[in-house]
Amino acid sequence: MKNAYLASLSLDSSETSPLHRQLFLKLRDSILQGVIKPGTRLPSSRLLANDLRVSRNTVLTAFDQLMAEGYITSRVGAGSYISDHLPDELLQRKKHDAKAPAPVRKIRLSRQAEALRHTGNIKPYHQGPFSPGKPELDLFPFEDWARLLGRHWRKPKKEYLSGNPIGGATVLREALAEHLGQTRAVNCTPEQVIVLSGSQQAIHLVIRAFAEIGDPILMEDPGYPGTRNSILAAGAHPIPVPVDDEGFSLKDAIRLAPDARLACLSPSHQYPLGPTMSLRRRLDLLEWAKTKDRFLLEDDYDSEYRYTGRPLSSLQGLDTDNRVLYVGSMSKVMFSGLRIGYLVVPPELVDVFLALRRDVDGHSPAVAEAALAEFISEGYLSAHIRRMRLLYQKRQSCLIALLHEKCSEFLQVEAQECGMHLVAFLNPEISDKQIEQTCRKEGMMLRALSSFYEGADLQNALIIGFAGTPEKEMPQLVDKLALILNQTKAA
């Protein structure tokens, strides 16, 4: 019986990992790499502690762990031995190094996962000047928000710490049902409101509820890329439908995919082009849904910021046949890092959406939901929206004036009735994607309209966010943009 030779072991007391843990891992590696062979006797804990200049307790703790995991066995009165039961193939294994380059191998994944592999950028979306959808964060009442949250966290209700309902905290569902009824004429009970971790989750769930593999799903063209990705991820086919002055073209939709059972729309403020769907088109869509057994996903992503007239009522509020699934989010009226959105579903679909939601992630954090309910019912939210509406309106006017003054030879732009971004149509010889790329290098995060199109009949324009960009920064930014447009045209 050989004694293990362990002189090469050394421990580092400056490491954050405790000494017994270091010793355990080093011994385990020595065993697994075959440096210490099965059947070998380990030195006594006293001897090893002496050699390594650590306490005997450190060695005993490491030995305990090795024994608990089956690497060593102990024979009464005879010390500790490397276990004989380690399979041979384990003994020459190399240390696994997670930092090594990934081996080249093809892992077979599901069709849905493969579809998602090719849906573009998974890097975090960096917001900056001109980012569409970026709200003004400096003027959000974080002190109030922190106070509301703090009140809950210091003495949290038990019900908020575990077992939040799948559809969200009751107080928030009630506050949202009332808020949506008052501001968007959404007609629903609190039970129909399902609180989610953002509008993307709502879109994902609606598509998952209706789409079979291979199904056609109607969406606007141009439209929201997140919707397209979710359709692809469900193994379904996105059918891009043109958008005319009245909004989503139902006529084209029926021609392109007569059997499609779900249409994804943004009637209040078409994303990203901007028109508001006409009342007539709304009624036509609802009638089509009712007579043909279709369903409508209404993405009401930024309708709170309307500058002319008042916010239009939702499609959901006009629906008399439970055909609309209404999606909204706090990302634009508060900030996207809050991760709270909601879905309002027809009464008979509440249960199945709760089951779908339970499967994807159970439920949302209740404390943030309870604080948000107070933020809404105590009036903080509507006060913030009112302030931001005035601010964004001024920012829009300022940006339009500057674009007219400095970029009018390259683009045409008009005021938007609502929302957080302008659509500046470029002269045909200028590529919006090229401008987007160059602007990005300069830190200006505007987007190319053409990248939101699926079909070939696309328009060349810049989507320029104004909500999150202070007026005083705008002149310099527009100067830079004018320079880029000029250089790109000349090139």
Add this chain to the structure above:
Amino acid sequence: MKNAYLASLSLDSSETSPLHRQLFLKLRDSILQGVIKPGTRLPSSRLLANDLRVSRNTVLTAFDQLMAEGYITSRVGAGSYISDHLPDELLQRKKHDAKAPAPVRKIRLSRQAEALRHTGNIKPYHQGPFSPGKPELDLFPFEDWARLLGRHWRKPKKEYLSGNPIGGATVLREALAEHLGQTRAVNCTPEQVIVLSGSQQAIHLVIRAFAEIGDPILMEDPGYPGTRNSILAAGAHPIPVPVDDEGFSLKDAIRLAPDARLACLSPSHQYPLGPTMSLRRRLDLLEWAKTKDRFLLEDDYDSEYRYTGRPLSSLQGLDTDNRVLYVGSMSKVMFSGLRIGYLVVPPELVDVFLALRRDVDGHSPAVAEAALAEFISEGYLSAHIRRMRLLYQKRQSCLIALLHEKCSEFLQVEAQECGMHLVAFLNPEISDKQIEQTCRKEGMMLRALSSFYEGADLQNALIIGFAGTPEKEMPQLVDKLALILNQTKAA
């Protein structure tokens, strides 16, 4: 040209909804129900304000809204008229009442949604005495947690308010990689850690990444119902595999579904039976995965609470061929309302999991993640776990002693090496489901083991949580349980 007769309108100043909103909705309903016909002229705002005893501004605001939505038109010098363009079918519509019973109709949903319709209870899971998995919430350091959160919320970093990376805040991914390396011997870089909104989301994503419709997916029997639901929701088939003393029976798995490419396991502490998977079985599983191109989902749900020996290293840490997808959660070591879990994936699968996660809900709230990173790195988490481990160990001993003393004629129970619940095997003539039902009426939330089985070869036992139940409440609770056992046996 008739004038509209609006005398029946009345507004209620005690309602929370503003008067102009009430007026808008009443007028709209009158128009939609055909009470006021297309082409009818509305009374002047001054007259109507007088009749209704409201300010003229209130009436003008309501008229503006009706005009913006296309219900009325204004002719210069001639007042306001109900729009002629309202389609006929709209005019006899009944007021939609969301509170009415849902109409009986069959909505055709996707196969996945239909599968989920039948996967049981969607009511919130109420926790109480004896709930398995319920941690002690009264002793959690909420003051510290509120302070860490408050520090961030009062002056939040911009990067935490929008554009959090899909995989989670970098600080948390780093803290988790280090924590998991030290406590569970998980071998990974921070990039391999994907922060999610709980372990259910992790399980859902892993199954979605691998399962095609109709695929067999291996899971433990008895096993975690959330895993089974996610398999069903993917349109795949859960294959229940028996659990023996060494854990998941690989031999049976190969016999039952030779082609299954994914096995879902809880090696550290089999859920809900309790055994820890032997080293030999772990190595066999890893070898099988490597040679047959299989993948292993390791659900490490409560291994932090180990009472004898030290926590066993993870299967992931033994894996040399990137075959393990490691799932963990903060629900047991903190509380489930936090909604933070994580998935550690092989390096070459990071991107596809980020794409899958982006589709289901984008990303998690960064501020909570940043606060959690500090909670971990400043030592609060491990201090809390240490305190809870001692407390839970005492609670387990206390509960076992009481069960031995008062229920030994009905059940057999032994100490668990780790975890938060006991498995008390009942005499064969007593139905665990019946006991569960009766206990629930008494507020005792223990679970029937047999309901965790898929196969026919099931055992009759009670899953009794001890972690969240104070010692001083236990005698009375066990008395009640003994009474119920006695009555059930007699019946």
